[in-house]
Amino acid sequence: MKFNQFRYIIDESVGMLRRRMAANLIAVVIMGLSLLILAAFLLVTLNISGVIEKTSKETRVFIYLEDGTGEEVSREIYSRGMGIEEVEEVVFISRDEALANFRQALGEESDLLDALEGNPLPDAYRLKLKPGYIRSKVMERIAAQAAEWPGVEEVRYGRKWFERGEKLVRGFYIVDLALGLIVFLSVIFVISNTVRLTILNRRRAIDIMKLVGATNAYIQVPFIIEGALQGMVSSLLAGVLLFTLFQVAGRYIPGLVFIRTDAVSGFVVFCAALGALGSFSAMRRHLKL
Amino acid sequence: MKFNQFRYIIDESVGMLRRRMAANLIAVVIMGLSLLILAAFLLVTLNISGVIEKTSKETRVFIYLEDGTGEEVSREIYSRGMGIEEVEEVVFISRDEALANFRQALGEESDLLDALEGNPLPDAYRLKLKPGYIRSKVMERIAAQAAEWPGVEEVRYGRKWFERGEKLVRGFYIVDLALGLIVFLSVIFVISNTVRLTILNRRRAIDIMKLVGATNAYIQVPFIIEGALQGMVSSLLAGVLLFTLFQVAGRYIPGLVFIRTDAVSGFVVFCAALGALGSFSAMRRHLKL
Amino acid sequence: MTPDKRIIAAVYHLSKDLGKHFKLQDINLQIANGEFVFLVGPSGAGKSTLLRMMYMDDYPASGQVVVGKFVSTRMRRKTIPNLRRKIGIIFQDFRLLEDRTVFENIALAMKVTGTGMGEIKRQMTEILTRVGLYHKRYDYPPALSGGEQQRVAIARAIANRPAVLLADEPTGNLDPAATKNILELLFKINAGGTAVLMATHDIDLVKSFGQRIIYLEEGRIVRDKEMIYVGDIRDRIDQSKVSRRAEMLSDHEITDGGKE
Amino acid sequence: MTPDKRIIAAVYHLSKDLGKHFKLQDINLQIANGEFVFLVGPSGAGKSTLLRMMYMDDYPASGQVVVGKFVSTRMRRKTIPNLRRKIGIIFQDFRLLEDRTVFENIALAMKVTGTGMGEIKRQMTEILTRVGLYHKRYDYPPALSGGEQQRVAIARAIANRPAVLLADEPTGNLDPAATKNILELLFKINAGGTAVLMATHDIDLVKSFGQRIIYLEEGRIVRDKEMIYVGDIRDRIDQSKVSRRAEMLSDHEITDGGKE
């Protein structure tokens, strides 16, 4: 008897999926497109924040030494730099190295430097901060601190650019959070309403099944399976579409990063659970089982 | 009798909207979110392409003169420059001006220039191209041409940056077109399927109405009105949501541009028409009226 | 024949296969203006199917249906609503709109003919009282008993005072008293000039009234018997008790020429 | 009373308001194991509503319904399916699933009780033959005549050989011959031990069988008359023709103790 019950619940699910092919297709496409948007959004976030993070990670604090600073003072500055808690690495950059770098950075305009008499650049230490400490507050503090050290002429870290970048990242995350929340809620909403429409459509049939003695499981399980399958297929659809878009976009915008494979499978499982849960809660609310 | 018929079609539409409040709300929200995505997409496109266009519009061709070039040769270069069809404007930039600009551009690093002995920069002419001719092909041709003129030392236009920007714009437009098409089709699909679900849901009622002698107009008009209203309300919803998002985003990303007011009202009318058409075609297909 | 005995509805040589196990075969019948006819036959005989052809929800594979000036073989889809507004139909399964009240269900049928709301309200009281549902006018069909739903269906069908009333089993869910009431109502409507074709399986019920009875069995008309008219239509008397089928056919051939 | 006369279904002091115009008032009735009872009353008397309370699709405002070991006042939602699998219900409006064949509709009721597919197939032939629909087993309800749909509903209700059969107007769409068939079928099922409560408005039909008849009018039981049993249940004879209502109530009070 238990086995039969189980078999018929499976039968019922298969039958329901077959009978409701068209409705399922519609639901899957609607949900797939919603998820596509969510996923596309995640992908864009991932890429933009990746670029910004990478840029800000490359931010360094430069300590320029006074002309003619002795070896001892220089070493003192090095060890003071290493002594700061947030500093990961201190690298010495000689004035010659600096000029070479500058020449490279100027590119086409570098012949301008040919007009220089000697090297006007000072020796410098480049401080790399530990990840997580690359914030303007920390940099400002370190800069103020290091400026007081003997033998230090000036401390720079591209304050204006860095602060602007930081503000952008913060803004981006906030917009991100807001948009993400809206899209996420929309997807949940679309899924649960698709299920709701389905259940309203099947209301008469469900009532009849209840009247002939079908248990809640017998009625619910097919819907839950349907919801889970819809969620799964939708997310796969979204994934495939997104990957196609990604390939197209990648041809024009180099260096794009796709969502990691384990995140993709997590997304699929998540969507399946979402679909099942949507079905379940819609039934709780609308069927009073 | 004609008047009565008309009145009852209106009655019917109002009654239908009232009775189907919940279903309408669902449809409107689903469509509104789809449209939001379309509109958000348009807005992002507008802003990014705006920035890129603005940047590329500022691209100029610089003609650097040989040291000690006389007034006559210089004037000759000016008139040759003006003689090129695609050139809109030719401006003389003296070496002093150029140095001042360079100092400004260097910002914090400008003290580097204090080490300069005299001014290593040459006099130059800045060529502004007519809008529509700012393409790397044109620039390359002009550069090659001008390099041959007497008194010209070098011609530059930031080739690498410009070409990259141009490629980015092209890529952006293609991705744009692909994405836009997909989103647009999705919205159409969602709308027509929402209408289709509605009609499937109301099939029994429609059959009954036909059996008691309701004309096609009597049955169709309420659906078409419903579709148009859904489209309209959805697009308004999308507009309001987008504007809210825009306000939030604008607080963090300065210089954002919103869609023009007349485009917004066009969008609303377009969506209303889309809804009406969706209803109409869904009925044609599914009712065999 | 009296001169006013014009044919208001007729079926000529109608045949149609339905599924594997059933077909309507060479159905011929004519209903005169103001006539009252019972269509009797066992379950599955084809009564509902035949009626469905008469309100053109389905079409004969061969043969012809004529109702008023509407001819099935010369009919455009667009004119079907015009036909349906001229006739009243009581469906075996009621076909009420579940999301509209009794009042709205009946009003719908009147609205589609272009009746004004004032007029509808004026007539509604009388119609609802006739079927005994005035106190239920703002109830929705799912809250009505089977018999009450059936009476709403009846009220809707007669609301427009149709020229022809097609009634499919209109008393299947009614108790004997209500059945008598409804039959009396149908006779009264018939006395007002409406031709009535009422399908029923209850042969005992219809025999007692002495109206013309058409017997349908397995998709064929096996008997078409005109009996002595009683009640309000007593004035129209036909003495012949033999099958009038042949006579009516030839009758038609005279007035209408060969058909098909 | 014979010792096997256990009460299989009963209603005690049931009251319930339905809408503004109707209420069930202090309904009391008891049906013994294997008994056959007609529930008769005019349209809108409350027959369907009363049956609905017995399969617990609705609950009394006060009073109690007892079917088998299930008691409405001590019932958890979750156990309702267990009740419904023990009883068979023929709905006045059939309630068939339109997107499943006749076979699947009937099989569904058997599946939910855990019957294996082999068993279902074995029994199906007999059940379908009994209601005369074997050739229509793969048809969908919308392609069936009214009477055929009704017989599918009947077949579904009796498929599980229920302990109690609640039949709401099971012959409303059937011709006299089919009605006789179905009644005989119900009697046969009854003879197999199933208690049957059949609601109908056709007083003439039920009188002739001499079974116990409960008269319902405007929500009240106005008479509960046990007549001489005929047919297969002839062995159980009750001579009293007076209302057994009072007697049955006291009867219950003895076996069950005071309720409420």
Ligand SMILES: Nc1ncnc2c1ncn2[C@@H]1O[C@H](COP(=O)(O)OP(=O)(O)OP(=O)(O)O)[C@@H](O)[C@H]1O
């Ligand atoms: N669309 C269809 N497809 C297949 N068979 C059909 C269809 N419509 C009707 N039938 C069959 O035609 C036969 C006649 O049906 P119909 O509904 O006309 O009978 P009826 O005389 O009205 O019976 P009842 O008194 O039971 O309502 C039935 O056997 C039915 O199964």
Ligand SMILES: Nc1ncnc2c1ncn2[C@@H]1O[C@H](COP(=O)(O)OP(=O)(O)OP(=O)(O)O)[C@@H](O)[C@H]1O
């Ligand atoms: N949910 C409800 N809301 C309001 N009134 C209701 C509801 N259900 C039933 N009624 C009313 O209760 C009364 C009895 O209905 P019921 O269906 O029990 O009658 P019945 O005896 O089965 O009649 P019939 O023979 O016509 O089927 C009717 O007047 C009906 O309108």
Ligand SMILES: [Mg+2]
């Ligand atoms: Mg029928």
Ligand SMILES: [Mg+2]
């Ligand atoms: Mg009832």
